[in-house]
Amino acid sequence: MTGSGLPNSADGSPIVTMRGIVQRFGSFIALHGVDLDIHRGEVHAVLGENGAGKSTLMNCLFGINRPQAGWICIDGKEVAIESPRQGLSMGIGMVHQHFKLVPTLTVADNVFLGHELSNGLGLVNRREQERRVAELSARYGLAIDPAAIVSELSVGAQQRVEILRALSKRVKVLVLDEPTAVLTPQEGEMLFSVLRGLVADGLAVVLISHRLAEVLRFADRISVMRSGRMVGSVKPDESSERQLAELIIGRELASNKWRGGRATGEPMLEVSHLTVSGYQGVLAVKNVSFAVRPGEIVGIAGVAGNGQTELVEAVTGLRRTVSGTIAIAGAPVGKSDPHRIRRSGVAHIPEDRLGRGVSLWSSVVDNLVVGQIDDRRFGTVLLDRKAMNEFAERLVGKFDIRLSSLSTHAGRLSGGNMQKLVVARELDPEPPMIICCEPSRGLDIGAAEFVYSQLQEHRDRGAAILLVSTELPEVLRLSDRILVMHDGRIAGEFDGAGRPSPREVGRVMLGMDALHA
Amino acid sequence: MLERLRNAGVSAWAVSRPSLLAITISLTISFVIVVAVSEQPVVAFRTFLGGAFENVYSFGSMLSIATILILSGLAATVGFRAGAFNAGGEGQIYVGALMAVVVAQAAPLPPPLAITAALMAGMVAGAIWILVPALMRVYLGIAEIVTTLMASYIAPLLTIYLLMNGGLRNPNAGVPETVRLVPELRLPRILSPSSANWGLFIALALVVAYWIVLERTRLGMRMKLVGQQPSFAETMGIDNKRVLLVSFFASGALAGLAGAIVSVGMDHRFIQSFSPGYGFLGITVALIGRLSPLGVILAALLYGALVVGAGKMQTASDVPFALLFVLQGVLVFLMTGNLAAVGRRLFGGR
Numbered sequence: 001m002t003g004s005g006l007p008n009s010a011d012g013s014p015i016v017t018m019r020g021i022v023q024r025f026g027s028f029i030a031l032h033g034v035d036l037d038i039h040r041g042e043v044h045a046v047l048g049e050n051g052a053g054k055s056t057l058m059n060c061l062f063g064i065n066r067p068q069a070g071w072i073c074i075d076g077k078e079v080a081i082e083s084p085r086q087g088l089s090m091g092i093g094m095v096h097q098h099f100k101l102v103p104t105l106t107v108a109d110n111v112f113l114g115h116e117l118s119n120g121l122g123l124v125n126r127r128e129q130e131r132r133v134a135e136l137s138a139r140y141g142l143a144i145d146p147a148a149i150v151s152e153l154s155v156g157a158q159q160r161v162e163i164l165r166a167l168s169k170r171v172k173v174l175v176l177d178e179p180t181a182v183l184t185p186q187e188g189e190m191l192f193s194v195l196r197g198l199v200a201d202g203l204a205v206v207l208i209s210h211r212l213a214e215v216l217r218f219a220d221r222i223s224v225m226r227s228g229r230m231v232g233s234v235k236p237d238e239s240s241e242r243q244l245a246e247l248i249i250g251r252e253l254a255s256n257k258w259r260g261g262r263a264t265g266e267p268m269l270e271v272s273h274l275t276v277s278g279y280q281g282v283l284a285v286k287n288v289s290f291a292v293r294p295g296e297i298v299g300i301a302g303v304a305g306n307g308q309t310e311l312v313e314a315v316t317g318l319r320r321t322v323s324g325t326i327a328i329a330g331a332p333v334g335k336s337d338p339h340r341i342r343r344s345g346v347a348h349i350p351e352d353r354l355g356r357g358v359s360l361w362s363s364v365v366d367n368l369v370v371g372q373i374d375d376r377r378f379g380t381v382l383l384d385r386k387a388m389n390e391f392a393e394r395l396v397g398k399f400d401i402r403l404s405s406l407s408t409h410a411g412r413l414s415g416g417n418m419q420k421l422v423v424a425r426e427l428d429p430e431p432p433m434i435i436c437c438e439p440s441r442g443l444d445i446g447a448a449e450f451v452y453s454q455l456q457e458h459r460d461r462g463a464a465i466l467l468v469s470t471e472l473p474e475v476l477r478l479s480d481r482i483l484v485m486h487d488g489r490i491a492g493e494f495d496g497a498g499r500p501s502p503r504e505v506g507r508v509m510l511g512m513d514a515l516h517a
Numbered sequence: 518m519l520e521r522l523r524n525a526g527v528s529a530w531a532v533s534r535p536s537l538l539a540i541t542i543s544l545t546i547s548f549v550i551v552v553a554v555s556e557q558p559v560v561a562f563r564t565f566l567g568g569a570f571e572n573v574y575s576f577g578s579m580l581s582i583a584t585i586l587i588l589s590g591l592a593a594t595v596g597f598r599a600g601a602f603n604a605g606g607e608g609q610i611y612v613g614a615l616m617a618v619v620v621a622q623a624a625p626l627p628p629p630l631a632i633t634a635a636l637m638a639g640m641v642a643g644a645i646w647i648l649v650p651a652l653m654r655v656y657l658g659i660a661e662i663v664t665t666l667m668a669s670y671i672a673p674l675l676t677i678y679l680l681m682n683g684g685l686r687n688p689n690a691g692v693p694e695t696v697r698l699v700p701e702l703r704l705p706r707i708l709s710p711s712s713a714n715w716g717l718f719i720a721l722a723l724v725v726a727y728w729i730v731l732e733r734t735r736l737g738m739r740m741k742l743v744g745q746q747p748s749f750a751e752t753m754g755i756d757n758k759r760v761l762l763v764s765f766f767a768s769g770a771l772a773g774l775a776g777a778i779v780s781v782g783m784d785h786r787f788i789q790s791f792s793p794g795y796g797f798l799g800i801t802v803a804l805i806g807r808l809s810p811l812g813v814i815l816a817a818l819l820y821g822a823l824v825v826g827a828g829k830m831q832t833a834s835d836v837p838f839a840l841l842f843v844l845q846g847v848l849v850f851l852m853t854g855n856l857a858a859v860g861r862r863l864f865g866g867r
Contacts, residue, residue, distance in 0.1 A: 318751060342754035356752040361745045366738060370753050373735055382733045 013076060014039050015172050015204050016061065016092075020070035023056050023228075027414070030056045032228045033070065038173055038204045043195055045207045045215040047248055048225035054208045057225070058175050062094045063087035075172075093166025094175045098279075099158050103151035108133045110150055111165045136167050140197050155280050156187035163194070174198065175206040178305075180214060192218045212241045212510055226250050245506050249472060260497050261459045261480050263296035266330060268433045268464030269315065269346075274324035276307075276314045284310035286488040287324070294432065297455065297465040299479030299496070302509055304470045307488035309351060312437055312468055316348045317341040318356075328433065347371075347426040351437035351468070353415070357422040360411030364403055364421065365392040367410045371425040399424040400450070416447050423451055427458060434458060437468045452478060472502050472509070484508040533812065536805050539851035540819070547844045551836055561834035568829030569822035575829065577711020581783055583814075583821035584713070585610075587720040588775035589799025590806060590813040591727060592643075592768045597808055598731070599764035600744040601654065602662040606772040607796025608669030609646045613639035613773030614780040615676045618695050618787045619685065621702045621780075628701035635702070636719075636777045643773015644766045646672060651765035655758045661765075669796060677789050687786070694788040704782035714782035721814070723771070728810040740764055772796060793824075801845065804852040 016038040023031040031053050038044055046054045059065040061072065063081035071078050074090050081087045084094070101110050108129040117132070119125040133146035142160045150158060159179060166174050176195075180188040195205050195218070209215050215222060216236045224232040224247040232247045269292040278284030285307045292298045302308055313319035315326055317338035326333045328344050342348070350356035358367050369378060369388045378387050392406050399420045403413060410421060419441065426434070436455065440448035455478060459465050469475050475482055476496075484492040484505060492508035494500040547565070552558045569579040589606045596603035603609075621635035650664035680686050680693055687696040704714045731737035742750040743760045750757055775795060780787050802820060806812030827841040 316752070338751055339754040339756055348752060350752055352748075355746070355748045357749075359742055359746050359749045362742065366742075370738070370742065373738065382729070383735065383738070385733075 014073075015075060017073040018057070018061065018070065019072075021057060021060055021067045021072070022069035023053075023060060023065055023067050030228050031060070031067070034225070034228070034230050036223060036230065038206060039221075040172075040202055040204055041199050042220040043199055043205045043207055043218055045209055045219035045222045046225060047209065047212070047215060047222060047244060052225040052248075053228040054225055055177060056228075058094065058177065058206065058208065061087065061173075062092055062175065088169055088171070091170070091172035092175065093169060093171030093173065095159065095162040095166060095177065095179060097177045097179075099162055101150050101158060101161060103149075105150060106130075106146065107144055107148050107150060107153070107161050107164075108146040110161055111146075111168050113165075115169065132168065133164060136164055140167065140201075141194055154187075155282070156190070159187075159191070160194075167198075171203070173204045173206060175208070177208045179207070180209065180211060188214065212244050216241065216244070224248055241510055241512055242503070242507070245510055249502070249506065258477060258496065258499065259456060261295050261297060261456075263293040263480065264462070265294050267291035267293050267327075268329055269466060270325075270327040270330075271311075271315065272325050272327075274311070274314060274326065275322040276310045276319060277322050278307070278310045283322070284488050285314065288485075288488075288490055289324075290483055290490065292433070292464040292466050294462045294464045295459060296480040297459050297467055297478050297496075299475035299482045300466065300468045300485055301472055301475040301482055301505055302470065302485035306485045306509075308437075308468050308470075308485055310488075311485070312348075312351070312435060312466075315341075315466070316346065316435060345432040347429070347431035347434045349422055349426050349434070349436040349439060351441075353418055353422065353441070354411075358410040358413075358418050361409055363407045364396070364401070364410055364413070365389055365406050367421055368392045368395050368425050372429055395424040395428060400447075415441075419451075420447060423454065427454055430458070430461070430463070432463055434463050434465045435468070436465060438470065439467070440469075440471065440474055448474075472505060476500070476502060476505065486511040532807050532809065536807055536812070536816070536852070539805070539848055542851060543844050543847035546847050547840055550840065550843060555834060555836050557834050561830050561836040564830040564833045565823070565826040565836070565840065568826035568833075571829070573708055574711045575825050577708030577713035579818070579821040579825045580708065580713040580717055581711060581821075582824050583817040584717045584720050584782070585775050585779055585795050586798055586802050586817035586820055587717075587724060587814055588771055588778065589795050590802030590817055591720075591724060591799075591810075592771035592775065593799045593803035594806070594808045594810075594813055595727065595740075595764050595771060596768035597803060598744045599740040599761055600747065601651070601761055601765050601768065603647065603665050603765070603768040603772070604662045604800065605647065605650065605665030605667075605669035605672075605796065606768075606775070606799045607792060607794065608665075608672030609643035609769050609772035610776035610779070610792055610796050611669075611672040611676045612642040612646045613776030614791065615679065615685075615695075615776075615787045616642035616773070617777035617780045618698065621698055622695075631702055632704060632781060635781050636774060639773045639777025639780070640770035641773070643771070643776065644769040646773070647765055647769030651762055651769075654765070655761050673790065676787070680787065680789065685787075692789060695786045697786045698781065702781070703785050704778065712783045714778075716778035716782035719774075719778065723774075724810045724814055731810075736760075736763065772799070775799070798845075801849055801852070805848065 014037040018034065018036040020033045020035065021031050022033050034053065034057055036057065048054045056065060060067045061081065063083045063086050066082060072081060073079065079090060081090065102113065108126065111133050112129045116124045117128045130146040137144050142164060144157055144160050150161060179191055199205055207215070207219060216239065219236055222234050222236055222239065222244065223230060224244065226248065272289045274285055274288045275283060276285035288311060290298065300308055310319060314321050317333065317336045320336050328341060328346060333341055354360065365388050369391060378384055389406060396403065396406070401417050401420045401424065403417065410418060413421065439451050439455065455465060467475060467478055479496045481496055482494040482500065482505060483490050486509060491511060494505060548562055551562045555561045569575050589610065592606050593603060617635040617639040620638035621631055624631045624634045626634060646668060647665060650661045650668055653659040653664055654661040677693060680695065685695050687694055704716055707713050707715065731741065739750065739755050739760045742755060743757050747757050779791060784791060798820060802813055802816040806816040823841055823844065827838045830836050830840070831838045
């Protein structure tokens with residue numbers, strides 16, 4: 001063991017020490033040798049963008065992932081955690097963002113699921129379970145009725161059940177993955193007072209979050225991750241939202257050769273007063289209005305999880321709206337109808353590449369052709385396989401998709417090549433409207449440049465483009481107008497020609513400025 | 518498990534390997550049982566495996582059973598492809614069988630047309646029988662594996678009710694059954710005196726048609742996409758609900774046709790409890806055939822051969838027919854369990 005793992009009387013020895021954790025998924029390296037110390041009696045926040053490696057790191061600690069290199073010590077002893085059950089037995093509890101509860105059972109049944117208390121006859125002792133839950137909830141101020149059925153509880157109460165479940169197993173470290181994402185502000189306040197009580201009792205709490213304000217208010221220590229590396233560890237009283245934001249996003253800015261377009265004519269896409277609900281009915285998009293005209297790129301910037309996904313799903317017909325209207329080329333789109341929206345000329349490069357972007361188990365040919373499958377050139381009654389192959393070959397060449405053969409399953413391509421496949425399929429028919437999410441995710445610099453120039457070319461030929469990205473440099477680089485989403489609303493608007501600074505836009509992204517402009 | 522199946526399709530070997538492994542293991546287990554219980558294990562097991570090929574009659578019997586299994590296997594396959602688990606083929610076979618007899622006898626048409634109408638009626642009946650579960654799944658998200666199964670328990674009772682109370686029963690027969698179809702209204706036989714009939718050609722033609730639809734039409738492409746990855750299909754503007762409904766109805770119609778061919782081709786009448794579980798065996802056949810057209814044919818032939826062989830074994834030796842049920846149980850267990858994972862655990866590596 002190195003010196004860093006030794007007890008430190010001033011700070012108290014860490015409960016958990018992680019050193020040099022490396023996690024690879026195929027050729028993708030999710031964690032490049034990450035260190036982390038978790039101390040008794042502290043709320044330790046781990047920040048970072050989506051994909052920075054926060055959850056992967058916690059999954060290593062919880063036994064869901066098994067790192068390829070590095071070591072983990074719990075209470076000074078090196079351990080190998082091979083399953084969540086083992087993690088739990090070593091005192092690591094996790095509250096996932098998406099709850100893992102049985103909705104038809106009571107609170108107490110859920111808390112003791114898998115380690116039920118039994119009486120002398122080996123039957124489940126419901127009364128004792130409920131008594132213990134009541135005791136735990138009273139001790140930590142987690143207001144809940146032990147006999148209530150989980151499906152009838154609010155989201156906040158369900159989260160308390162998850163916390164109680166971890167506490168019932170006497171965990172030493174409680175990891176919460178974006179716990180406030182599904183809570184109302186009041187429920188959030190309540191959660192943090194509970195967490196305070198837990199650390200006062202000697203537990204350690206790890207808080208994964210992207211809400212800077214709450215982290216600064218409630219955490220004792222903040223670690224920031226970026227692209228699989230730990231890039232900083234700060235104390236909240238010595239830091240600011242701005243400093244954290246810079247650490248999270250990273251300073252580097254692409255060499256931005258911004259080139260403006262010329263918007264002409266009537267809006268191709270017009271969204272007015274749109275409200276959409278997201279996960280578990282929480283409103284994700286709140287009264288959003290904007291328009292995209294032919295010949296312009298409108299960029300939507302924002303930290304992931306501020307309603308962009310739901311907005312795009314609503315506009316492409318994949319998600320029902322609560323209220324408001326969406327019009328494409330002047331014609332209102334009634335109920336959610338992805339087929340009609342696509343036929344009216346809306347191309348969609350989705351954020352969820354594996355779920356929505358490609359058909360993992362279909363050939364590259366089928367993946368490319370499916371975008372224009374109704375076209376008669378692919379056959380009238382029977383499909384013309386030869387025409388389909390020729391079409392695919394042309395796109396594979398034009399977009400430089402690297403593959404072993406056209407019949408390869410799309411799921412076997414690398415992330416970058418998959419993205420090129422999606423871009424090729426969506427842009428080839430020269431659609432009048434392009435909705436493009438995270439265009440460069442997984443692409444190397446050269447491929448990203450190619451996609452950028454494609455988007456600009458299509459803009460110049462008169463396409464209306466809605467660009468949604470959590471990569472601020474990319475939005476600044478391409479957009480003629482920039483809308484910033486924060487907490488489901490358009491929190492600010494910038495003119496791309498005015499070359500706003502990342503810092504200026506970043507402040508609005510983080511909700512630090514009220515309505516700009 | 519369905520995911521793995523629908524997604525299978527790398528090389529012919531990779532696809533068929535689990536089936537071949539399962540068949541080998543279950544035959545081995547059957548052999549061990551035969552050795553344990555029998556005085557003449559070699560005779561018994563040889564008859565079990567080879568009984569279907571001893572003479573023309575046995576061979577024809579095998580083909581006639583395989584005909585029904587091809588159709589009910591195809592019915593299950595069509596559903597699986599688009600993500601619909603039709604567990605109620607048995608019920609659709611019953612309504613199809615009765616409807617075919619009724620229409621054949623009632624239709625004022627020349628015989629070839631009457632037979633055609635009877636087969637179509639069987640298909641329509643099968644499709645109607647799956648209508649409610651299909652709508653409930655597509656529009657309300659209610660698990661079709663449960664509802665189709667429930668519907669399939671109603672069908673044999675409903676058909677027997679109609680038989681007894683609808684004036685359909687043959688008053689001269691001991692068991693509840695309809696009167697026999699006149700010879701002109703029967704599908705022509707092949708390999709007489711076995712019950713093999715032209716239904717075999719219909720079944721084979723439908724397998725080919727299924728292959729063409731799946732690989733060469735837009736509908737087939739959509740079915741595969743919806744079955745593999747509904748979120749992708751939806752994003753590409755494919756109407757998941759419509760595609761799912763189409764495959765539900767195709768599945769029900771194929772099972773109904775299987776019943777119609779039992780009536781018009783094999784039994785020439787509707788008999789109470791005529792099916793030895795053709796509908797459920799169809800699911801087994803689809804799984805062993807790995808949802809591939811050729812695989813379904815081979816699996817149906819294999820099973821047909823074992824049914825005939827088991828019957829012969831029972832008379833030729835001291836091993837009862839029930840050995841087949843043991844084999845079937847082991848097969849289903851192996852095909853639905855994660856055989857690949859078990860192999861990895863036993864032999865290590867990937």
